[in-house]
Amino acid sequence: MAVEATLASSLSLIVRLSAPHVLECLCPLWHGVDDDLQKLRRAMLGIQSIIGDAEERQVEDRAVKDWLTELKHAAYDAEDVLDQANTHLLVLRRKSELHGRLTSKVRNFFSLDNPLLFLLKLGSKLKDTIKKIDGIMEEMHKFNFKVYNQSSQRARPQTYSFVVESELVGRDADRDEIVRCLIDDRRFDDNVTVFSIVGMGGLGKTALAQLVYNDSRVERCFELRMWVCVSDDFDCVKLGRAIIESATRKQCESDLTNLELLQYKLRQALVMKRYLLVLDDVWNEDKEKWDKLRVLLTCGQEGSRVIVTTRNENCSSVMNAQVTHRPRCLSEENSWVLFEQHAFERGAPQHQNMVMIGKKIVSKCGGLPLAIKALGGLMRSKNGESEWLSVLDSEIWNLQPIQDGILPALWLSYVDMPYHLKKCFSFCAAFPKDYEIGKELLIQLWMANGFIPSQAGMDLEVKGNEIFNELVWRSFLQDVKPAAQFFRAFHLEHVFSSTFYFGHGYVSATTFKIHDLMHDLALCIVGDEIITGGESFGLGQSVESINIPKRTRHLLWPSPSSVKFSNCQSIRTFAMTNKVSYGEIKWRTLRALSVKSSSAQLASRGNWQLLRYLDLSGSHNLKKLPETICMLVNLQILKLDNCSSLIELPKRMRYMSSLRHLHLERCYTLRSMPPGLGQLKCLKTLTMYIVGSNAENSLQELKHLNLGGRLELYDLHMVKNASDAKEANMRSKQKINSLTLRWGNPGFRKNHFYPETRNTGEDEAVLEALEPHFGIKSLTLECYGGTRFPLWMGDLQNLVEITLRNCPECEQLPPLEQLPFLEVLSIYKMNGIKHIINSTSSNTVQVFPALKELVLDGMQNLEGWCVEEGREAFSSFCPSLIFMTINNCPKLTTKPSYCDAQDSPPISEKKGFFKNLKSLETLSIFNNCGDLVLLLEDEEETMGISSSLLEIRIWNCGSFSPSLGSWNLPSLKTLWIGYSDKLVSLPEEMLRDLKSLESLSIHSCENLIEIGAFSQGLSALPCLKNLEINNCYALINLPKCPTSLQQLSVSGCGRVEYVPQGLTALKSLMIRYCDLLKSFPDDLQERLPTIKHLTIIGCRDLARPYLQGGELRHLVSHIQDKQLILN
Secondary structure (H helix, E strand, C coil): CCHHHHHHHHHHHHHHHCCHHHHHHHCCCCCCHHHHHHHHHHHHHHHHCCHHHHHHHCCCCHHHHHHHHHHHHHHHHHHHHHHHHHHHHHHHHHHHHCCCCCCHHHHCCCCCCCHHHHHHHHHHHHHHHHHHHHHHHHHHHHHCCCCCCCHHHCCCCCCCCCCCCCCCCCCHHHHHHHHHHHHCCCCCCCCEEEEEEECCCCCCHHHHHHHHHCCHHHHHHCCEEEEEEEECCCCHHHHHHHHHHHHHCCCCCCCCCCHHHHHHHHHHHHCCCCEEEEEEEECCCCHHHHHHHHHHCCCCCCCEEEEEEECCHHHHHHCCCCEEECCCCCCHHHHHHHHHHHHCCCCCCCCHHHHHHHHHHHHCCCCCHHHHHHHHHHHHCCCCHHHHHHHHCCHHHHCCCEHHHECHHHHHHHHHCCHHHHHHHHHHHHCCCCCCEEHHHHHHHHHHCCCCCCECCECHHHHHHHHHHHHHHCCCCEEEEECCCHHHHHCHHHHCCCCCCCCCCCCCCEEEECCHHHHHHHHHHHHHHEEECCCCCCCCCCHHHCECCCCCCEEEECCHHHCECCCCCCCCEEEECCCCCCCCCCCCCCCEEECCCCHHHHHCCCCCCCCCEEECCCCCCCCECCHHHHHCCCCCEEECCCCCCCCECCCCHHHCCCCCEEECCCCCCCCCCCCCHHHCCCCCEECEEECCCCHHHCHHHHCCCCCEEEEEEECHHHCCCHHHHHCCCHHHCCEEEEEEEECCCHHHCCCCCCCCCCCHHHHHHHHHHCCCCCCCCEEEEECCCCCCCCHHHHHCCCCCEEEEECCCCCCCCCCHHHCCCCCEEEEECCCCCCEEECCCCCCCCEECCCCCEEEEECCCCCCEEECCCCCCCCCEECCCCCEEEEECCCCCCCCCCCCCCCCCCCHHHCCCCCCCCCCCCEEEEECCCHHHHHHHHCCCCCCCCCCCCCEEEEECCCCCCCCCCCCCCCCCCEEEEECCCCCCEECHHHHCCCCCCCEEEEECCCCCCEECCCCCCCCCCCCCCEEEEECCCCCCCCCCCCCCCCEEEEECCCCCCCCCCCCCCCCEEEEECCCCCCCCCHHHHHHHHHCCEEEEECCHHHHHHHCCCCCCHHHCCCCCEEEEECC
16 A cells, blocks of 8 residues: 555654653653654655655566565554554543543553553664664665655645536447347347346446446336346355345345245246346356356246346356447547546636647557546646646556556556555455445545544545545546445445344435456555455465465454464454454554454453544444443544444543544443533534433533534433523534434333323423524434424425324424425324324425325324315425325325315315325335225326326225225236235226236235136236235135236135136246145146246145156156145
8 A cells, every 4th residue: 555645644643752742751761762753754754755756666666566565564563653652642641631530450451550661662663663664765775766746745626526427438339239139029039138248347348238227228128127246256145135135125134045045035026027137247157156046037027138247258158148249449539538528627728739648648548448537537637738748758658557457547547646545545455346335434444544644624534535536536436326225334344244234314325336447456556455355365365265464454354263363463454244252353553443242352452552443333242331442542433333232331431532433323222321422522423312310411412512414312301491402502513414303212212102201391392492403304203292393393494304203292293395305204103193284384386395205104193184274276296206105094084185165075075195196106005094095996086196106005904895996097017905804805897997017916815705707807907917815715716817927826725726727928836725726727737838937835636746756747847946845
């Protein structure tokens, strides 16, 4: 990694340790410390001036590279000694602050009770390091390095913005050719056809695949589209999980590793759907591995496609790609267009001479998009013609591709960067290829390792964000987007873990990726300095079979059993997903640590003086943090998320003056907060705060804290009055984007606990006083005892998500319908609410203009959307609503119409609940809302949703019993009905207009006798592909089905005797525990050889002929995916 950054960090520490008041403390115990420090300073300044030339020459001169490696590790050693000396001073100050009132365990925490011995050891180490650096400087002279102007001193444009590419330059013809082949059904007969995009790294294969994937023609052609990054590890189980998650947009269960269960889940996700699957960045050359996965993919509809992007022709052959597309390098004209986008300010005049130079530079990139973008980002930072000429004339262009195929253009872009950018970029090698890296996590690790240079008046986080943006701007990082997984974006342990903990509420988290070639560049730079489990970094063999190299500084490993740490001496970053023996974590040089722990293990540790980042998240046996944690004087980030047994934090945390981020997500057993947290002036993140009865853990402690991100306040019933609440100074906390206010502690969530002694007026006054800033994005209120909400709730114009839970006394909601950016509204167990919109609300043209998701749960007295009186007609009602879930709202049967009729009927007779929801796609109605379902029979009621609604789920609506009315829902594709005891029949009239219905599932409707008229059944549904009927014990006959049916699953229907005829397209058949079903109809029996998936369980007479030795065995012998079990 960049030597300059380590030198700069050491020089900064030397300046700090050379201050008169520091020397006054050190000199009596450390003889000659001032002379040693100044000698080291002069040596480092001398080296610093020639580093730039050395870095350029190392790619062609092995001796220079070896010299730089020795220098780098000597600089690390010097930094460690200086940091330990500085930490010693901080420990002395911390002990002074604690007035000596410490237990013996705490006093011995750093073994510094003999400061003379400690400083003598440090002095000896420093002299050894200086001697080593002197030798390195002597050797330096033989190379005749040139003094190099530091790139960090170059003037940069005052402002810049990232280039937003609306389309890929020069790839339209490639896209159109691939799309034509994909959607052409005449050329390919296979159930699944493989297409490959083959080309060298940096050519834009992934970007081309993305262009195809998002093409409107492809979207129309394929019912399901999935994208999976593969990279080096072609593991069938991992890929199967990834495909399921991409198909369902839901996280797989953490224990889904059994191949049998996985194939069942995968088949459920893909069966009878025409899908497109992109497998990006595949390296596999093992045909057996591909065949194992291919079998799992054959359950889709004919015409399904798999696109593979790879650098490897052999990979394409192994996967039997029927079409291989080899994109060419960009033309000279398109190369210049791409370079212009990155090298010049948009709309700025271009100097003719610089254009000429630029075109010569572009010609050296060989039409490779990644190299062109990186060089464009480099040239954007250059001022003047002479600097452009220096790049054009650089000797690096004359080099052959560097180690591991690193391109000269990328190396040139790297060498030119300021030293702190180099170090921050190369640290990205700690993450696997194709991994979505959390920006916040990366910046915190940069902070912990001292990579971010301090700048007066600027927070480290702000400077880190600037560095991140510049790396994106220079095209070293890419694919920046909002995080899909909150915990994955914030926790180092999830680099190797497939288990995720989900946060709740809005979170402003960002992820990004690093291109494979850039990743290779980072690996080339760091060598064995960073070791990540499962990869070999220039070691010539798998690191799992050897000891970790002595000079490794950063170690991220999934399991302690696969590697030995005994050779490691200077680890700075250590992460492990499984539990590890703390006897092995003995490095005094640790800056960042992510492990699972228990209280006893933590209490026994005493050698983490330099630690800045400590992540113990997911430590379920951790009940208390020991007081010794308070002596970690450098600690900046402490993460305790999902520590499900944690009940107590150290009482002296107020002395942890370096602490900047304290994460306590999902610590629901935590009872109280330590006193005096308001003294932590550097604190930027505090995700949870529990109000106590004493002044030292009251809301006043938050007054002067400049908090950001998420904040959850619990036990607000302990706040004595509004004056105390105002002391929190919530309006001033402009960086908070998600706020939770709960009158009860975290552990009471499951029991919906309300404190026994409630003062309604006090709750209202407290909530009024806790008004957040105007720009907050997410707000949650729980167990609030007031009868009304404050006016400020209707003024939060930037609110994106709001959750109201267990506020039983409130009878009206605030005017949430007016909030212009509200996307998610969830209301739980608020029995006082009768209408979502109140007559007292001001009239508005649009109602809930941005709302996408609505949850109404346990609203016992909710009657409808709004009160009729005084309301004008709505011109636009929930125009963006996509998902709506209604659970246990028994009175919610109708809604007032939007007309102004004076003689309007009583509310119970009015309609209109679904009428104006014109964008609704998914409707879920659960538990005691049967009358609401009946509105779907009204043609006027369903007029608005008829063209948009795609999925309906009805669960445990006991009164649901459709009449002969038709469901006018021609766009509906999925209908799921379960646990409806009064459902006797699904009339033909109800189903006949569901012309787009593809999947019908009926579960546990015990009194269901008939589905459709016996003569017609479901035959009027021309698109039906999937029929699933489970545990309908009264059902006598299966309905007649259309010829389009491809999957039939019947389970626990003990009275069914026949399978319908005419199933000419059937590909998957599952029959379980249907005792009276003896045989298949003749036409289906003849079609059995064409079936791909067959399951017969618990049907003895039906299964017996197809078992080994049975007379019909030959009909099913070819089916690879079959289960035939008698019992």
